[in-house]
Amino acid sequence: MGFSTRKRDRSTPGVPPPVTVRRLGPGDDAVLSHLAVANATFGTVDEREPLQPLTEAETVAFLADDRTATFVAFAGDEPVGFCYANELYRRHTALRHLCIYEVGVAERFRNQGIGAALLEAVGDHARSRGITRGFVITNASDTSAASLYASAGGIRTADDDVIFAFSWR
Numbered sequence: 001m002g003f004s005t006r007k008r009d010r011s012t013p014g015v016p017p018p019v020t021v022r023r024l025g026p027g028d029d030a031v032l033s034h035l036a037v038a039n040a041t042f043g044t045v046d047e048r049e050p051l052q053p054l055t056e057a058e059t060v061a062f063l064a065d066d067r068t069a070t071f072v073a074f075a076g077d078e079p080v081g082f083c084y085a086n087e088l089y090r091r092h093t094a095l096r097h098l099c100i101y102e103v104g105v106a107e108r109f110r111n112q113g114i115g116a117a118l119l120e121a122v123g124d125h126a127r128s129r130g131i132t133r134g135f136v137i138t139n140a141s142d143t144s145a146a147s148l149y150a151s152a153g154g155i156r157t158a159d160d161d162v163i164f165a166f167s168w169r
Contacts (some may be wrong), residue, residue, distance in 0.1 A: 001075060005016065008052070010097075013099050014044075017164070019073050019074065019075050019080065019109075019114060019117065020073070020074045021071055021072070021073045021081075021117050021118055021121045021164050022071065022072065022074070022121075023069055023070065023071050023121070023125065024063055024070040024071070024072055025047035025064075026060070026063050026064055027063075028032065028063055028116060029056070029059045029060075029063070031072055031079055032053070032054065032056075032059055032063065032070070033053040033059070034079055035082055035104075036050070036051040036053040036054070036080060037050050037051070037053060038050070038054065038079075039051045041104075041106045042081070042082065042104030042106060043104065046153070047055075060162060067086060068084065068085075069084065069087075069122065069125050070083070070084040071083050071121045071125075073105070073109075073114045073117060073118055075109070079093075079106075080105065080106045080109040080114060080120065081103075081104060081105035081106060081109060081114040081115065081117075081118055082102075082103070082104055082130050083100065083102065083103045083104075083115075083118035083119065083121070084101050084102055085098050085099060085100045085101055085122050085124055085125070085126075085134070086098070086099045086101055087099075087128075087129070087131065093133070094131075094132060094133055096129070096130070096131045097131065097133045097134055097135065098122070098125075098131050098133070098134035098135075099125045099134065099135060099136070100119070100122060100135070100136035101129055101136075101150070103115055103118060103119070103136075103145070105118075108143075112152070115148045116148065116151065116152060119149075119152040120152070122134075123152070136149055136154065137161070137163060
């Protein structure tokens with residue numbers, strides 16, 4: 001599995017250049033764990049609690065899964081943003097679609113092109129796998145996310161989507 005790396009040399013105050021984006025893979029257990037524990041750094045106001053990292057076995061499975069792509073933006077060695085996407089099989093149109101599941105950028109690094117760089121890396125990944133379609137779901141009230149997705153070429157296709165969550169315990 002190859003890693004996609006992008007460097008952004010931005011002279012914006014607060015972002016030490018270069019910022020590097022790369023895909024996580026086997027051996028990146030500590031980075032994946034950090035993203036969970038440091039959730040308050042990346043989450044919205046409603047998502048400020050640290051999250052429980054995956055178990056060791058779950059982490060190995062997550063990082064080895066070829067259809068799960070996690071990209072992390074680093075300023076030096078510090079993770080400052082991430083995006084993860086899942087390749088989904090569909091019953092029509094095109095077998096494979098990419099679901100952008102989550103994007104997070106540390107507050108002090110927001111509005112400096114890191115979210116765009118992460119989505120660019122996801123787009124490169126999709127193209128490299130022959131995936132031509134994808135989607136992301138966000139809240140209408142999250143205008144920052146909507147603006148990011150629109151600036152990356154996303155098109156809002158419906159005004160009335162509703163999401164139902166399930167818990168099977």
